[in-house]
Amino acid sequence: MKILLANPRGFCAGVNMAIECLDEAIRICGPEIYVYHEIVHNKYVVENFTAQGVTFVNDLDEVPHGAFLLYSAHGVSPELREHASSRNLRTIDATCPLVTKVHLEAVRFAKQHYNIVLIGHEGHDEVIGTMGEAPESITLVETAEDVDQLEFPPGSKIAYLTQTTLSVSEANTVIERLRERFPHIESPPKEDICYATTNRQEAVATLAPQTDVVLVLGSQNSSNSKRLAEIAAGMGKPSHLIDGADEIAPSWFTGSETVLITAGASAPEVVVEQCIDRLVADYDATVEVMTIREENVQFQLPKELRVLQAAER
Structure with a gap:
């Protein structure tokens, strides 16, 4: 064979950053750390951190008041951040910067009164977080057939965004249908797929x-x-x-x-x-x-963790 x-x-660089972030948080703060959702979607990684004492939760009410909470690489909605603040949780944001980019694009388009079409998979953590940035402005589609069901008032401003982990070819199929139906549709300056x-x-x-x-x-x-x-x-x-x-x-x-x-x-x-x-x-x-291709992308650790590191010195 x-x-x-x-x-x-x-x-990838985002996963490396998120895992290094949790490793450092454990080193500095101890293993009594909570993570909202899986730090990354991988059984081996999650089980390894669980064995060290990390607790993964899907509901912030499971996190004790004042505890350390780390947001996963997939990002979270503003509503969830507010909930964490109301519980005085000490948060560390390990969201991948490329996901953050999509969140910021959603906020920008929403402020400019666009109807935003998000291409992604319903229920995925990243999609939930992105839609939470502007829930009244975003419509989720998964397929070209979904695009055929879209209805916007005449003269509407329309833009599209994509989940970062999609199949490039499948996303392009949906984008082509969007452009056919809405020739003036706007897109981000740089594509969202990671x-x-x-x-x-x-x-x-x-x-x-x-x-x-x-x-x-x-x-x-x-x-x-x-x-x-x-x-x-x-x-x-x-x-x-x-x-x-x-x-x-x-x-x-x-x-x-x-x-x-x-x-x-x-x-x-x-x-x-x-x-x-x-x-x-x-x-x-x-x-x-x-x-096939060389990669050399790196992301720095989030500000909250760098502050903790500096406090050690």
Whole structure:
């Protein structure tokens, strides 16, 4: 067996920042820290922090008054921030800056009285947070068919935004339909879909034709990881989204000579290494790293955490 190891893969700058943020918060404040929703959508990461004593909550009323609360990488609504303030929670904002960019765009368009069409997946943490910035101005769509159902008064100003972790091709299909129906629709100066999401999708699309099977490391609730598996499947390749090596099934590799391994932006490298080790042990696999694009993006830790770090000195 030959393994093609996609590069780039795994953690993006926003996930790196969020995880470093929680690591530092634990170091400075101790493990009695609460996180609103999962810090990132990955089972391995969440279980690792839970084992250290971190508590993940979906309701702020579960957080004791005055406790440390960290917002996940996916962002939160202004309403939730106000609720946290009313409980005197000491908050640390680990929202990915690229998600914050979408929030600010929503606020800007809403202030200018635009009808905002948000392209995204209903119920996703990021979408909930973005819509919370201007709930009366934003309409959510997932597909081109959803666009056909939109009705705005004649002469309305219309703009669109996108969830950062969408499939580029699927988002473009919806955007094309929006432009057909609303030729004067406005868009952000720079696209919202995250650079890392785009790069990982490009790597799969480029490398999948050279392989027999595709393994995507990532959790089922990770939007960007699911998109990678869907892209490979759409190219006719057997594709499996897994959390780790213990989910690998030997039946996947019958008659297969080449396997592509990649990882979603919230999946740690350790789970990739464990899968490689499993295939090397079971199939005497060799590994070839396939670099499609270089990445060097970094985000600094949030201000609240830098203040805590400075207080140590």
